[in-house]
Amino acid sequence: MQQTDVLVIGAGAAGLMCAATAGYRGKSVTVVDMGKKPGRKILISGGGRCNFTNENASPDNYLCQNPHFVKSALSRYSAQDFIELVERHGMPYHHKTLGQLFCDNGAQDIVDILMTECEWAGVQVKLRNEVLTVEQTSEGYLVRTTDASYQCTSLVIASGGLTMPKLGATPIGYKIAEQFGLNVLPTTAALVPFTLHDHDKQKFDGLSGISLPTIVTSESGVSFKENILFTHRGMSGPAILQISSFWQAGQPVTINLLPDTSIETLIAQWRDQHSQKSLKNMLCTILPKRFVEILIQHKDISDKAINQISNAEVSYLSQYLHHWQIKPNGTEGYRTAEVTLGGVDTDELSSKTFEAKKAKGLFFIGEVIDVTGWLGGYNFQFAWSSGVACGQAC
Structure with missing residues (x-):
């Protein structure tokens, strides 16, 4: 001994x-x-x-x-x-x-x-x-x-x-x-990537590797301003890893896809300067193109000329892009978790x-x-x- x-x-x-x-x-x-x-x-x-x-x-x-x-x-x-x-x-x-x-x-x-x-x-x-x-x-x-x-x-x-x-x-x-x-x-x-339900996984298939700056907020109101990353299993990136510590099964997370700008302000500018251009083309200047195409393809947002967008549609777009909600299926578990x-x-x-x-x-x-x-x-x-x-x- x-x-x-x-x-x-x-x-x-x-x-x-x-x-x-x-x-x-x-x-x-x-x-x-x-x-x-x-x-x-x-x-x-x-x-x-x-x-x-x-x-x-x-x-x-x-x-x-x-x-x-x-x-x-x-x-x-x-x-x-x-x-x-x-x-x-x-x-x-x-x-x-x-x-x-x-x-x-x-x-x-x-x-x-x-x-x-x-x-x-x-x-x-x-x-x-x-x-x-x-x-x-x-x-x-x-x-x-x-x-x-x-x-x-x-x-x-x-x-x-x-x-x-x-x-x-x-x-x-x-x-x-x-x-x-x-x-x-x-x-x-904790500090772990999210997996998505099959319908969301299929919907966002093809976005793997795309990253964008966001503010992600939990149901309890905790927020982190960092990047999210789409993966072949779901979502990762610093903001997702951070919020995973505050997430519980069944809860959605809310993501502000345009944390540094207001879509309402942008559309007002576009009406002045780019009124004939399509919403899709203008959104692709501020968000990843493939992501915008998927939102339009699944009719989450509708494409039309900037000068044809009504005020009600602007309000909807603002709610959607600044308060995008996604409900994770779960996490990748201890296999990839940091803590x-x-x-x-x-x-x-x-x-x-x-x-x-x-x-x-x-x-x-x-x-x-x-x-x-x-x-x-x-x-x-x-x-x-x-x-x-x-x-x-x-």
Whole structure:
């Protein structure tokens, strides 16, 4: 049996951050992970460039049953703190829109930084090492894996959610929580593309790859102004991924297809300058041509000369284009989702240390708990913040 002060289950963003932080405090730390490589989700994130944080990260960017839960960790380890870490390691990065930061070279740089920090802090990282059983002992916890048995004082669960099962995602974190009497909230895929009902799928077949700027609004009134993307299965793009976290089965989403202009104002201008031209030709100057053709083909809007459009038709067109409604059939699920909504109930944990209130020395961090960030680096920032907060306490 191997003795270690801290055992971390999961060599992802939160787990490695926690391990290094605890190691620097002089703790003996071991990380176990069933995968072949550390940081597998980091490596494929952001198209391989890893959107590693967001300069604007604040508690408002997170979904959680207790909206105050994230405040402590985020305030004690901010986006700026992580930026300083990558700069100390000399990692080149660049800014994108909306406060997003990406690696210049690739996501491997972030994994290398985390593994270097772990090495400097004396952390042991054991890969291809699956957890079989966990039990509480008088000294802490006994964890049996396919490789060894570990006796630890502090046990940190950083096993992630259910997203991307092909990368080895499992429900082990939820099972351990339930084993020790902690409440686990229902989970669902979030930051995930929508699938469409057959009639809409057939209708928009041929638009795959077309992207346009929009404002997408959920039934609950949450809005995101970003692009949507038509896919061969349905709809994706940043605005759709964002709104998926706020969508429930059976609800429509409302899409403003012209977020920066009023169709009524445009038609008034067209009446002055292009009165003989067709509505179709004029709409094709502001919307993708194939999309306009499909709307006309399915008689959602009718084509006629600009000077023949009545005021009632202008009102209808305005309602249609600025409040276009589509009812998704569902989502693509955990296979393509970026995060898992729900998880270990935050009411069961200390917001300062992430320790379970019912089990001394047992901690939960990162995606396994009921904290879900927006798209754009927010989930990584919570991984860093929760990892540091726990690493300072475990």
